Amino acid sequence: MSTTKHDFGEGYAMTLKLFGLKNCDTCKKAIKALEAAGKTIAFVDIRAEADLSILVPKWLDAAGEERLINRRSTTWRNLSESERESDPVALLNAHPTLIKRPVITRDGDIFVGWAKDVQAALL
Secondary structure, rough: OOOOOOOOOOOOOOOOOOEEEOHHHHHHHHHHHHOOOOOOOEEEOOOOOOOHHHHHHHHHHHOOHHEEEEOHHHHHHHHOHHHHHHHHHHHHOOOOHHOOOOOOOOOEEEOOOOHHHHHHHHH
């Protein structure tokens, strides 16, 4: 979790936005818990709706490569060694499913994943 303030572009900074995939179980759990806690969420599909060319560099700056890249995913395991060592911005733009999910923004703060620290900060 990061407490660094970032400008995530118009419409992203001042509301609770959950960036993920519609079929991601972790994203579904996060949405369910946040809604049960009375939070209003705007879901953004990272493959279809998010401008990753703008968001990924900011997310990497805020959360770091180790936290943002899902190295346990099937997509990661299927990459060649040279692809794994490529620029993280280009890698995540080319393979959005490598982004650890969900990525949640709130008033410029970024939260990655749905671990207990993120839940404690948002619920």
